[in-house]
């Protein structure tokens with residue numbers, strides 16, 4: 001039985017990945033500081049898989065706590081999710097983002113090095129491509145200066161791992177996520193909203209639930225088919241499964257570091273997302289068109305040739321599935 005440490009394993013993508021790891025027979029240990037999650041998620045994950053796992057409530061920056069875990073367990077690999085991910089917040093508080101996201105990664109690498117654990121899956125982001133002009137983006141698309149400190153922490157994270165792997169017997173896979181959305185089909189786990197959502201889908205579901213009065217579509221004057229921005233939305237369960245595929249590949253790949261875009265390869269506009277949500281759930285969504293949001297790129301979606309050919313991974317859910325599962329999760333959250 002392979003044993004994997006999942007940092008941030010009670011978070012949105014982390015929790016769905018723990019489910020898929022357990023489904024594949026992995027033994028999982030989680031460290032999570034509950035900054036952007038809740039310890040209730042542990043029992044919710046176990047309600048899906050029927051398999052318990054150890055949770056350490058702690059921070060990856062606490063190297064001593066990490067060392068205690070590595071002393072206790074012989075890990076075959078680490079999936080590192082623990083990081084802050086709100087673009088707007090990172091602009092307001094860059095030091096908090098560099099401290100948590102960059103120093104946290106360094107702490108994980110230090111302890112992995114001490115205990116000779118050599119497989120790391122790193123949670124990166126399509127944000128590293130910035131406002132790419134050559135679409136769809138491939139893994140060779142130019143990395144541009146990030147539009148936010150959050151994006152910079154992902155670019156720095158990739159660089160740090162590349163440099164670290166040059167001098168160590170170490171394998172790492174960098175997964176560049178596109179837009180993770182939706183929730184587990186059981187509706188037992190999903191995106192836990194903290195405060196006013198900045199991302200589109202939680203705002204859509206909270207508007208439909210009456211928590212938010214109205215959704216604002218940030219601009220409809222872009223050079224796209226309906227004027228609204230295009231993104232590559234990927235179901236969080238599909239994304240989670242890509243991590244399991246990456247883990248298997250990491251242990252056998254000849255390279256020390258490899259990079260994969262993890263998207264669906266399909267671009268969808270904001271208005272198309274709203275239509276899909278309305279159609280699959282039979283709900284009329286209250287929205288208006290507002291001004292553009294600073295920092296938004298007009299359009300980006302993934303070339304998924306590499307992830308499908310090398311990892312043998314293909315997404316199974318479409319946008320309507322994502323909207324159906326996102327709404328079912330929201331309804332469970334707001335059930336009286």
Ligand code: WQD
Nearest residue numbers: 087125127178179198199200203216217218229270293296
């Ligand atoms: C999507 C589209 C908005 C809210 C984020 C992170 C990025 C990465 C992917 C982790 C845009 C529009 C949104 C709203 C709207 N995450 N929108 N009204 O900005 O593409 O990327 O997720 O790696 O780092 O920033 O996602 O959901 O915020 O926006 O019209 O109330 O929806 O303008 O076109 P984004 P998003």
